[in-house]
Amino acid sequence: LSKLFTERGYKTCHGECAGETWSTMTHAHKADSKSLRDHDAFMDHGDHTDFEWLNQTYPTARFVLNTRSLRNWVVSKADHMRRKRVSAGCPPWGSDCAKDPHGFVSNSNTTIRRWIISQAEHQRRVLDFFNGSRSLRNRFVVVDVEGQSVRSLNLLLDWVTRSDVSTRKTTDPVRT
DSSP, X not given: OHHHXXXXXXXXEESEETTEEHHHHHHTTOTTOHHHHSOSEEESOGGGSOXXXXXXXSTTOOEEEEEOOHHHHHHHHHHHHHHHHHHTTOOSSOSOOTTOSSXXXXXXXXXXXXXXXXXXXXXXXXXXXXXXXXXXXXXXXXEEOSSOOHHHHHHHHHHHTOSOTTSSOOOSOOXX
């Protein structure tokens, strides 16, 4: 998605930009944040954002909820935590580790269950919010990022980035 947005001329932020984590700035309600001010599209850690504040603060903003299969997401996240644990000198799998300087690299079964529940709750909150009105729905799209062709992804991005969000149609060119 970042590559596709960049190809469309958007300046993307992936996780941390300008020394700030963009999702953290949304909870601090820092509309003057350099990360938020200097970028057009934001990727990664969207499940940690205050999307209601973003919507209120940036009333013309568009929102993309990217999804993927639960199994692949869990495996990827657990493996990411495994790499962090090993680099900190901890056993590859488990919860607490005295050597973990961050105190957050658990990938125990209990933690993995919490990830799944948290992700499901986040997606439900997002869907409930954006289904709250037609104007919100017209600025929102869900994109399954696995197994999509570039053409399919571009069609979805054409729709969410269309110039007239009051219509349900896009007259913008389809990119392949």
